[in-house]
Amino acid sequence: MTEPKSAPRSGGSFLAISIIVGAIAGTIAGQPSIGFMTGLGVGLLILGLIYWWDRKNGR
DSSP states (O other), rough: OOOOOOOOOOOOOHHHHHHHHHHHHHHHHHHHHHHHHHHHHHHHHHHHHHHHHHTTOOO
């Protein structure tokens, strides 16, 4: 019999948290839009790394 594959990880929470943190940091710095975009970029990078890691490990 074959063993079931483990479930893939999800990176959506990292994306949401990074957007919120970026927007808060941007608001403190006086540039909420730039903070939002930076948080989005960082979150997408983390999301891509999690996706790559799952694909590499056969999940």
